[in-house]
Amino acid sequence: MRLRLSRLLDLLERAYGSSDWWPGNSPFEIALGAILTQRTSWRNVEYAIAELEAQGLLEPEAMASADMRVLEAAIRPSGFYHQKAAYISAFANYLTTRHGGDMKQMRETETTELRRELLELHGVGPETADSILLYALGRPSFVVDAYTIRLLRRLGFREDLDYESVKRRFEVALKGDVEKFKRMHALIVIHCKERCSARPNCLGCPLSGNCPSEREYEE
């Protein structure tokens, strides 16, 4: 019997507690964090955001009109800074021209439409789009990442492990509950970093007994 995803949430909460996990003082800042953290540790993102703040660039219009070299210099610690400067600039321009430079105004648009628009932005893929929708806008759009897929694989799931299928699976299991979406994704990241990273540490794992073969992780 494979572990049910609603039960997975209970087990993880019991083991790690539930905390508000995505930091940020504004929806715009959270959205920028979603882009800057791509393949990058959160610590380095904090350096970048602090510098953006110091430069007064945490406002959509200010960022949209900022010089690209200034942007690059500010976010350098977060890595891939040529690309990411273009990405956050594109997002700030999109927000300014399409939604009046206001994340609140962005909420007037339907979730599925917003997701389409976000995915059209250069540098915003599925995970980043869903992170913005869920954590910056509070929309019921589950965030899947490499950890999520790896965890499901280790829990014995073998089919439909592509991004959209996994996303749907969690959204159905958690019944569209935004707060559960937030906690589940956060806990999966926390759990996998601690226990279930590239090489799993199964000793004392709160999910022990739910992996079909805890000794044979070839992938």
Next chain:
DNA sequence: ACCCAGGCGTTCT
């Protein structure tokens, strides 16, 4: 001296 980190886009087979 490696390996990893809360991806994405491009360019191949």
Next chain:
DNA sequence: AGAACGCATGGG
């Protein structure tokens, strides 16, 4: 439709 690769910095 997948796999491989570049992008760049900071920390263990």
